[in-house]
Amino acid sequence: MTTITDLYPSRGAAEVSVPRQDPVLWGTPDTPGPITAADLQSYEHDGFLAVPQLIGDDEVALYHAELERLIHDPAVRADERSIVEPQSQEIRSVFEVHKISEIFAQLVRDERVVGRARQILGSDVYVHQSRINVKPGFGASGFYWHSDFETWHAEDGLPNMRTVSVSIALTENYDTNGGLMIMPGSHKTFLGCAGATPKDNYKKSLQMQDAGTPSDEALTKFADRHGIRLFTGRAGSATWFDCNCLHGSGDNITPFPRSNVFIVFNSVENTAVEPFSAPVRRPEFIGARDFTPVR
Amino acid sequence: MTTITDLYPSRGAAEVSVPRQDPVLWGTPDTPGPITAADLQSYEHDGFLAVPQLIGDDEVALYHAELERLIHDPAVRADERSIVEPQSQEIRSVFEVHKISEIFAQLVRDERVVGRARQILGSDVYVHQSRINVKPGFGASGFYWHSDFETWHAEDGLPNMRTVSVSIALTENYDTNGGLMIMPGSHKTFLGCAGATPKDNYKKSLQMQDAGTPSDEALTKFADRHGIRLFTGRAGSATWFDCNCLHGSGDNITPFPRSNVFIVFNSVENTAVEPFSAPVRRPEFIGARDFTPVR
Numbered sequence: 001m002t003t004i005t006d007l008y009p010s011r012g013a014a015e016v017s018v019p020r021q022d023p024v025l026w027g028t029p030d031t032p033g034p035i036t037a038a039d040l041q042s043y044e045h046d047g048f049l050a051v052p053q054l055i056g057d058d059e060v061a062l063y064h065a066e067l068e069r070l071i072h073d074p075a076v077r078a079d080e081r082s083i084v085e086p087q088s089q090e091i092r093s094v095f096e097v098h099k100i101s102e103i104f105a106q107l108v109r110d111e112r113v114v115g116r117a118r119q120i121l122g123s124d125v126y127v128h129q130s131r132i133n134v135k136p137g138f139g140a141s142g143f144y145w146h147s148d149f150e151t152w153h154a155e156d157g158l159p160n161m162r163t164v165s166v167s168i169a170l171t172e173n174y175d176t177n178g179g180l181m182i183m184p185g186s187h188k189t190f191l192g193c194a195g196a197t198p199k200d201n202y203k204k205s206l207q208m209q210d211a212g213t214p215s216d217e218a219l220t221k222f223a224d225r226h227g228i229r230l231f232t233g234r235a236g237s238a239t240w241f242d243c244n245c246l247h248g249s250g251d252n253i254t255p256f257p258r259s260n261v262f263i264v265f266n267s268v269e270n271t272a273v274e275p276f277s278a279p280v281r282r283p284e285f286i287g288a289r290d291f292t293p294v295r
Numbered sequence: 296m297t298t299i300t301d302l303y304p305s306r307g308a309a310e311v312s313v314p315r316q317d318p319v320l321w322g323t324p325d326t327p328g329p330i331t332a333a334d335l336q337s338y339e340h341d342g343f344l345a346v347p348q349l350i351g352d353d354e355v356a357l358y359h360a361e362l363e364r365l366i367h368d369p370a371v372r373a374d375e376r377s378i379v380e381p382q383s384q385e386i387r388s389v390f391e392v393h394k395i396s397e398i399f400a401q402l403v404r405d406e407r408v409v410g411r412a413r414q415i416l417g418s419d420v421y422v423h424q425s426r427i428n429v430k431p432g433f434g435a436s437g438f439y440w441h442s443d444f445e446t447w448h449a450e451d452g453l454p455n456m457r458t459v460s461v462s463i464a465l466t467e468n469y470d471t472n473g474g475l476m477i478m479p480g481s482h483k484t485f486l487g488c489a490g491a492t493p494k495d496n497y498k499k500s501l502q503m504q505d506a507g508t509p510s511d512e513a514l515t516k517f518a519d520r521h522g523i524r525l526f527t528g529r530a531g532s533a534t535w536f537d538c539n540c541l542h543g544s545g546d547n548i549t550p551f552p553r554s555n556v557f558i559v560f561n562s563v564e565n566t567a568v569e570p571f572s573a574p575v576r577r578p579e580f581i582g583a584r585d586f587t588p589v590r
Contacts, residue, residue: 138511144434144548175470176523178545216433220550228471228549250473251546253439254523255515 004273008161010154010192011277015215020188022161024242026122026267033119034112043120047187047242050231054112054168054238064170064235066103067132067259070094081285091134096285097261098130108263113166114294116240117265120164124293128152128163128266129286132170135178135258142178142249145219147191148264149243150212151205154197154277156287161187162270163243170259173232178252180239183226186246191218197278202286214246222246268293299568303456305449305487306572310510315483317456319537321417321562328414329407338415342482342537345526349407349463349533359465359530361398362427362554365389376580386429391580392556393425403558408461409589411535412560415459419588423447423458423561424581427465430473430553437473437544440514442481443559444538445488445507449572450497451582456482457565458538465554468527473547475534478521481541486513492573497581509541517541563588 007021024044029037035049043049055063070076071091077084081100083093094100098108107113108127117125148165152158173179193212198204201211214222226246231239241247243264252258266272271291275281284290302316319339324332330344338344350358365371366386372379376395378388389395393403402408403422412420443460447453468474488507493499496506509517521541526534536542538559547553561567566586570576579585 138514139439142546142548174523175525176476176545181471181549216550219433223550228469228551230470248548250471250548251437253437253543253545254476255511255518256523 004159006276008153008190008192008276010150011195011197011211012192013194015194015218016192017218018190018192020161020190020244024187025120026162027119028122031119031122033115035116035119043240046184047245048182048184049240050233051238051240052233053236055236057236060170060235062103063107063261064259066101067134067170070097070101070132071134076100090136093131093133095129095131097132098127098263104130104132104261107261109294113263114265116166117164120240121162121265121267123267123269125265126268126288126291126293127263128156128158128272128288129264130262132261133259135252137177137252137255137257140252142251145214145246145248146212147244147246150191150193152243152287154212155202155275155282157273157275157281158266158270159273160270161242161244162267163264164240165243165262165264166238166240168238168261169233169235170261171257172234173237173258174254174256175230175232177254177256177258178250179258180231180247180249181228182231182241182245182247183222184229185226186222187242187244190244191246199279201278202282299454301571303448303485303487303571305445306490306492306506307487308489310489310513311487312513313485313487315456315485315539319482320415321457322414323417326414326417328410330411330414338535341479342540343477343479344535345528346533346535347528348531350531352531355465355530357398358402358556359554361396362429362465365392365396365427366429371395385431388426388428390424390426392427393422393558399425399427399556402556404589408558409560411461412459415535416457416560416562418562418564420560421563421583421586421588422558423451423453423583424559425557427556428554430547432472432547432550432552435473435547437546440509440541440543441507442486442539442541445486446500447538447582449507450492450570450577452568452570452576453561453565454568455565456537456539457562458559459535460538460557460559461533461535463533463556464528464530465556466552467529468532468553469549469551470525470527472549472551472553473545474553475526475542475544476523477526477536477540477542478517479524480521481517482537482539485539486541494574496573497577560589
């Protein structure tokens with residue numbers, strides 16, 4: 001266990017909610033980067049920022065083709081970093097994609113991407129986690145409400161809320177095919193969940209959130225206070241969101257699949273220590289221990 | 296089995312798609328009723344008509360209170376017309392609500408409601424089915440794609456597509472809480488589904504569509520051709536839709552429950568005969584045999 005003060009206790013006997021102890025924006029107004037001052041303010045307030053077109057159509061085609069190549073590569077399929085859906089035997093996610101694929105590594109180093117992360121986190125950044133997600137339609141389940149930070153803190157040992165994620169759409173997100181939902185402003189409250197972390201929890205939690213799931217009462221309070229925003233947008237659009245946003249997604253009964261690349265940047269001044277509420281670290285391809293700044 | 300010509304074969308060995316053999320609008324331009332000519336045309340084209348406010352806030356309060364009274368009445372709970380969700384033991388639907396509750400009976404007789412049905416179907420109408428639906432949040436599942444007519448024809452013996460449904464919202468339908476989705480224009484093609492009707496299929500099909508479910512291939516073709524429209528709207532809004540619209544709903548992971556009253560009007564010139572593709576009739580509270588015109 002970590003001896004640093006645990007600002008965000010979780011996975012204890014009872015659910016407990018505490019105000020955020022960290023800023024949302026760690027940079028200063030003159031921290032360089034592509035995000036406008038107005039957008040920074042709305043990110044600070046809501047906890048997210050929707051970018052209608054982060055990458056162009058030709059780049060979407062490039063990354064989508066690379067995604068298809070990876071998920072059809074037997075070597076990638078055999079790699080423990082690939083998450084295969086039992087029934088269909090189809091790949092749902094490939095982790096550490098920035099290490100497996102040079103094309104996705106370039107995307108991580110792209111100033112439109114890493115530049116925004118540095119600007120928000122006010123420092124150099126490294127990749128805490130990256131993955132490509134391939135979510136089919138025809139009833140594929142969504143992902144229930146959770147805060148990523150609650151898991152990254154409890155199971156990966158990230159001390160502070162100085163982490164930001166970006167989900168870049170490689171297919172269109174309609175209002176019908178189970179897109180990302182966020183409760184705007186929920187990032188300003190930390191919800192410590194009840195229930196100890198089971199051993200090897202990560203194996204299950206990649207398919208379905210269980211440990212670290214808010215109670216119905218908490219969800220009702222959050223939703224009544226904050227409402228819920230659904231993110232739609234064309235392929236190439238992106239959603240930046242603070243590590244402590246309460247988010248989830250519904251199932252997708254449409255025939256329209258959803259693919260995206262998901263990158264988590266963490267400040268080099270917030271590197272992972274030992275898990276705050278879990279018996280063991282998660283594997284490095286899920287919670288990085290390589291803190292090399294993105295260059 | 297019925298000896299009338301079966302215009303819409305289904306539940307055979309293979310899935311088969313045939314063009315609609317019936318008009319969508321059975322009235323003539325001078326058939327009286329509240330729907331404008333332009334709205335009638337859009338209903339003919341899309342197969343549905345969204346009415347932003349069919350009933351007022353005070354009426355919503357009245358009907359919502361009546362819904363709450365019914366689902367908390369032990370006698371209603373014990374009635375076979377109530378569908379109780381096994382795990383939570385909560386009532387999900389109450390059928391034949393227009394017979395159980397005089398308040399809902401008045402709604403059925405309301406000219407804003409039955410007047411629209413007569414106008415669309417070009418004749419007197421009776422209630423083929425009515426129910427109140429109470430769909431909680433927190434992950435309650437939706438209802439997969441299906442055409443109601445496919446079931447009403449196969450299992451209730453409705454000969455022709457001369458039936459219209461209205462879903463009147465008693466709570467707000469957001470873009471996040473698993474609202475009704477329809478493929479606009481899908482009503483102009485009948486999709487006969489593969490697979491015989493199991494005995495007592497209705498007991499299962501009230502919770503989850505199984506017999507009468509389109510294949511992935513068919514859904515992909517329909518969705519590519521027609522797209523998918525999600526219906527949102529405040530409490531008091533309503534969606535009228537043709538009996539052969541391909542429709543479904545996703546799950547609801549939000550805390551916001553969805554309640555509605557669902558009424559199916561059938562033309563008195565299209566009364567039920569014997570099922571076209573099922574061994575036995577469904578119970579009368581699901582597929583009426585009382586053809587008394589609504590007055």
